Amino acid sequence: MSDIVKPVEDLTEAEAQAELARLAQEIAEHDRRYHGEDDPIISDAEYDALRLRNAAIEARFPELVRADSPSLKVGVVPSATFSSVAHSVPMLSLDNVFSGEDVMDFVASVRRFLAWPADQELVFTAEPKIDGLSMSLRYENRRLVTAATRGDGTTGENVTANIRTIGEIPQQLPADAPDVIEVRGEVYMRRDDFFALNQRMAETGRVFANPRNSAAGSLRQIDPEVTRSRPLRFFAYAWGETSETLGETQFDVVRRFADWGFTINDGMQRCRSIEEILTHYKAIEAERAALPYDIDGVVYKVDRLDLQARLGFRSRSPRWATAHKFAAEKATTVLTGIDIQVGRTGAMTPVARLEPVTVGGVVVTNATLHNEDYIRGIGNSGQPIREGRDIRVGDTVLIQRAGDVIPQILDVVMEKRPADAVPYVFPERCPDCDSHAVREEGEAVRRCTGGLICSAQAVERLRHFVSRNALDIEGLGEKQIAFFFNSEDPALQIRSPADIFTLKARQEKSLTKLENVDGFGTTSVRKLFAAIDERRKVEFSRFLFALGIRHVGETNAKRLARHFISFSELRRVSEAAIAPKDKGDKGNADWQELNGVSGIGAIVAESVVEFFAEDHNREAVEALLTEVTPLDEKPVGTVETPVSGKTVVFTGSLEKMSRDEAKAMAERLGAKVAGSVSKKTDLVVAGPGAGSKLKLATELGIEVIDEDQWFERVGGA
DNA sequence: AAACCTCGAGGTCG
DNA sequence: CTCGAGGTTT
Structure with a gap:
C-alpha cells in the first residue's frame, strides 16, 4: 500500500x-x-x-x-457455530392477542374446544412475558447435560458451555427431581446490568441496542469466559421431556422448579375468570416500568395439565396458551420516499424509506407498505384503513414495530402534510425491466409480466433456489448471485438454476478462472464448488420448493412429495392432468389425483399444472435434472394405532369433547376425519341425535360406535 | 369462519 | 427470527 x-x-x-x-x-x-x-x-x-x-x-x-x-468473503473468517440439538419435545411459540376482546376470544375458544360448561370454573395462570431468549435445559440423572436455544422450534443450538456460566442455573438438581427433565425458561439481562455492560463496552466502540440483544449476543460467544463476564439471568416457567409426571397443574410444577433451585417469576398468579385475568394484566402493565427487566406482555396458560394435554397443539403453537402483548412503542418520522421492490413472482412491493428514528430500542429506516391499496388507505376487503387517509412522500407518519419487531406505518399526521404533497402513483411498469405490471382481478398485488426477461425476477428466483430451505448452497448469497448473474463472461455466468451446477465444468474449460479473475480466493472457490456438488442429490421436497412454483411453499411441496414419492411421478401426473373447464366438468383422473392430495386444492393444483405446461419451465427442469437428482421421498413412518389410516366421521352430539377436539384427536392418531359418510368411510362415531349420516352408515354396512366405545378403542394410544 | 400457507419485508448479531 | 397481508383449503 x-x-x-x-x-x-x-x-x-x-x-x-x-x-x-x-x-x-x-x-x-x-x-x-x-x-x-x-x-x-x-x-x-x-x-x-x-x-x-x-x-x-x-x-x-x-x-x-x-x-x-x-x-x-466466504469461509475465510470462521463463524461462530454451535452444534445443533434436536428438541425431543418441540419448543413452540405462543399465539398473540392484543386486546381484552382478544382475551375473551381466547378463553371462549378454549372452552369451546373442551366443551367446557359455561357455569364451570376454568383456571388460568398469568405471568409476565420476559423479553429474552427461550432456552431448554436438559438434566439427566439430575445433572445438567445440554442447554439449547429454541432455534426453529425443532432444532436449536447447543450452548451448554455458555449456560453453565450462569449462576442462577443449577448444575445439579435435588434427589426428588426426575431422571430426565427439560426445564425451559428465559435467559435475560436486567436493565441496570445492561447499561453497566454497555458502559464497559463503550471503549471497544460496539454497544448493544437493548437488553434482549445483549443477552442474545452474550450467549453466542465462542469463549464461555466472555459469557461468564456477562450478567445473564434465568427464569424457569415451562418444561419439555420428563421421565415422570411433575404435578397436576402448571402453577404447581413451576413452584417445584423453585424448590429445585431455579428462580421463578413472582408475578405468576392463578386467575379464575376473565375479569381476574384482565385485572392481573393491568397490574403487571402498571408495574412494568418499575421492574428491573424488560417484559413485553403477559402469558396466560390453562392451569390444569390434563386439560392442556386435551387441547394439544396447532401447527406452531399450543391451544392452551397465549401471549397478551403490550401496546408497542410508537414514534413519528418523515417518509422520504417510496421504492418498489420486485420479488421472484414479479410482485411489486412498495417500501417506505424513512428518516431514521429510534423505536423500541432500534433504529428504523424502512417499512413495508404492502401494496397499492394499503398506500391509498384501502384494506383487504375494500374497507378504509387509517380512516381512508392515504400515504404520501413528505408525510409525517406514525410508526410502530408490530409485535415489537416489524416496522409498520400506522397513520399519517395530516396537520403536518406539506402543501405540495401529491398522492402516490403506483407504477404500472416494472422498475427493472419496464414490462407492464398488471393486477389480477380480485388481487391486491401488482405483478411485473416480464417473467423471463425481467432480471430482478430472475435474480430473486435464483436466490430462492439456493436459499436455506431450498437447495441450501452455502457461499451463494445475494451478492454472489448478483455478480454471477451480471457477469459478461460465459464461463462465469449463472442465469438459470442449471447454470449453478455447470459452473465448475465451464470454469475448467475456460481460461478465466474464478480464483484468478475475480480472486474469490482458492479456499472460497473450493468451498463453493464443494457446496454445489453436495447438492447434486437432494430431497424431492426441497427440489420442488426450490423450483418456486406459485403457491408451492415448503408445506405444499412436502405434501406433494409425500404423495407422489418421486419427482418423475409428480411431473408425469402434472403434465397429463387436465383441469376442469366448467362447472360440470371434473377434469381427468390425473387432475383428480393432484387435486385430491390432502391440503392441495384447485388453485394450487392448477398452478402446478400450469408450471409444467410452460415450455421454458420444462426445459429448465430438464436441464436441471441432468445435473441434479431429486431423491425419492421416504414413506413416512406411521405410528400404528387402532385407527391409523382409517377415515372417521363424527356425527350427532359429542358429550365429552367438542367436535374440534375429536377431530384433532383422531388426526393425531393417524386417522382422516371426513365430514360426510361415503363408501370410503371406515368408522362412524355417533352420539345422541345422530340422523341421516347414521342411517347411511348402517345402510352401507359401516361400523358405528358411540363416544365411550371410541375412547375404549383409542384409550391406549 | 377458522386454520393454515405463501410471500415479501426489516433488523441484529456473528 | 419474526411479522402482516393476502390467499387457499376445509
Missing part, C-alpha cells in the same frame, strides 16, 4: 476502483498467511485498518464493490 493515504472523500472513481482491487488482493494475501501459514506479517490493528478502508471506499462507491471483495 502506498504511504500516503488519500481521504476516501477525495478519491476519484478510477482511484477507488484501483485501490479496491489492490485491497482485495492484499487482504486475501494476509488471510492466506494468517490462516494457512500462521505467519502474519502485519499486526491485527493494521489488518483491521485495511478492512475498514475497504469498507469505507465501498460505502462511497457501492457500484464498485467487487465480487471478490473482502467484505463478502
Whole structure:
C-alpha cells in the first residue's frame, strides 16, 4: 500500500476502483498467511485498518464493490457455530392477542374446544412475558447435560458451555427431581446490568441496542469466559421431556422448579375468570416500568395439565396458551420516499424509506407498505384503513414495530402534510425491466409480466433456489448471485438454476478462472464448488420448493412429495392432468389425483399444472435434472394405532369433547376425519341425535360406535 | 369462519 | 427470527 493515504472523500472513481482491487488482493494475501501459514506479517490493528478502508471506499462507491471483495468473503473468517440439538419435545411459540376482546376470544375458544360448561370454573395462570431468549435445559440423572436455544422450534443450538456460566442455573438438581427433565425458561439481562455492560463496552466502540440483544449476543460467544463476564439471568416457567409426571397443574410444577433451585417469576398468579385475568394484566402493565427487566406482555396458560394435554397443539403453537402483548412503542418520522421492490413472482412491493428514528430500542429506516391499496388507505376487503387517509412522500407518519419487531406505518399526521404533497402513483411498469405490471382481478398485488426477461425476477428466483430451505448452497448469497448473474463472461455466468451446477465444468474449460479473475480466493472457490456438488442429490421436497412454483411453499411441496414419492411421478401426473373447464366438468383422473392430495386444492393444483405446461419451465427442469437428482421421498413412518389410516366421521352430539377436539384427536392418531359418510368411510362415531349420516352408515354396512366405545378403542394410544 | 400457507419485508448479531 | 397481508383449503 502506498504511504500516503488519500481521504476516501477525495478519491476519484478510477482511484477507488484501483485501490479496491489492490485491497482485495492484499487482504486475501494476509488471510492466506494468517490462516494457512500462521505467519502474519502485519499486526491485527493494521489488518483491521485495511478492512475498514475497504469498507469505507465501498460505502462511497457501492457500484464498485467487487465480487471478490473482502467484505463478502466466504469461509475465510470462521463463524461462530454451535452444534445443533434436536428438541425431543418441540419448543413452540405462543399465539398473540392484543386486546381484552382478544382475551375473551381466547378463553371462549378454549372452552369451546373442551366443551367446557359455561357455569364451570376454568383456571388460568398469568405471568409476565420476559423479553429474552427461550432456552431448554436438559438434566439427566439430575445433572445438567445440554442447554439449547429454541432455534426453529425443532432444532436449536447447543450452548451448554455458555449456560453453565450462569449462576442462577443449577448444575445439579435435588434427589426428588426426575431422571430426565427439560426445564425451559428465559435467559435475560436486567436493565441496570445492561447499561453497566454497555458502559464497559463503550471503549471497544460496539454497544448493544437493548437488553434482549445483549443477552442474545452474550450467549453466542465462542469463549464461555466472555459469557461468564456477562450478567445473564434465568427464569424457569415451562418444561419439555420428563421421565415422570411433575404435578397436576402448571402453577404447581413451576413452584417445584423453585424448590429445585431455579428462580421463578413472582408475578405468576392463578386467575379464575376473565375479569381476574384482565385485572392481573393491568397490574403487571402498571408495574412494568418499575421492574428491573424488560417484559413485553403477559402469558396466560390453562392451569390444569390434563386439560392442556386435551387441547394439544396447532401447527406452531399450543391451544392452551397465549401471549397478551403490550401496546408497542410508537414514534413519528418523515417518509422520504417510496421504492418498489420486485420479488421472484414479479410482485411489486412498495417500501417506505424513512428518516431514521429510534423505536423500541432500534433504529428504523424502512417499512413495508404492502401494496397499492394499503398506500391509498384501502384494506383487504375494500374497507378504509387509517380512516381512508392515504400515504404520501413528505408525510409525517406514525410508526410502530408490530409485535415489537416489524416496522409498520400506522397513520399519517395530516396537520403536518406539506402543501405540495401529491398522492402516490403506483407504477404500472416494472422498475427493472419496464414490462407492464398488471393486477389480477380480485388481487391486491401488482405483478411485473416480464417473467423471463425481467432480471430482478430472475435474480430473486435464483436466490430462492439456493436459499436455506431450498437447495441450501452455502457461499451463494445475494451478492454472489448478483455478480454471477451480471457477469459478461460465459464461463462465469449463472442465469438459470442449471447454470449453478455447470459452473465448475465451464470454469475448467475456460481460461478465466474464478480464483484468478475475480480472486474469490482458492479456499472460497473450493468451498463453493464443494457446496454445489453436495447438492447434486437432494430431497424431492426441497427440489420442488426450490423450483418456486406459485403457491408451492415448503408445506405444499412436502405434501406433494409425500404423495407422489418421486419427482418423475409428480411431473408425469402434472403434465397429463387436465383441469376442469366448467362447472360440470371434473377434469381427468390425473387432475383428480393432484387435486385430491390432502391440503392441495384447485388453485394450487392448477398452478402446478400450469408450471409444467410452460415450455421454458420444462426445459429448465430438464436441464436441471441432468445435473441434479431429486431423491425419492421416504414413506413416512406411521405410528400404528387402532385407527391409523382409517377415515372417521363424527356425527350427532359429542358429550365429552367438542367436535374440534375429536377431530384433532383422531388426526393425531393417524386417522382422516371426513365430514360426510361415503363408501370410503371406515368408522362412524355417533352420539345422541345422530340422523341421516347414521342411517347411511348402517345402510352401507359401516361400523358405528358411540363416544365411550371410541375412547375404549383409542384409550391406549 | 377458522386454520393454515405463501410471500415479501426489516433488523441484529456473528 | 419474526411479522402482516393476502390467499387457499376445509
